[in-house]
Amino acid sequence: MGTAEVDLAAVAGQLAAEGADVVVAEGGPSLNGAVSDADLVDELCLTISPRTAGGTSTRLIAGADARRRDYELVSLLTEDD
Numbered sequence: 001m002g003t004a005e006v007d008l009a010a011v012a013g014q015l016a017a018e019g020a021d022v023v024v025a026e027g028g029p030s031l032n033g034a035v036s037d038a039d040l041v042d043e044l045c046l047t048i049s050p051r052t053a054g055g056t057s058t059r060l061i062a063g064a065d066a067r068r069r070d071y072e073l074v075s076l077l078t079e080d081d
Contacts, residue, residue, distance in 0.1 A: 008038045029062035037065050044071055 001011045015023055025035050035041055046060075 033063035
């Protein structure tokens with residue numbers, strides 16, 4: 001599905017051809033940016049902890065193009081705090 005980089009749209013197409021209805025992509029900011037750039041995100045699941053940590057890490061999506069994407073909150077689950 002690519003030589004230097006993975007063609008995520010081709011991967012998604014192949015998985016769909018093989019019957020996959022849902023594909024979950026778990027990764028960091030670079031993968032999140034790549035699937036967003038490929039316009040393959042239709043649902044975003046976030047886990048937020050009531051604790052912060054410093055550092056030089058990138059944000060939720062790194063390297064994504066300038067297109068803004070809006071999402072609709074479908075559900076919210078809480079535990080303890």
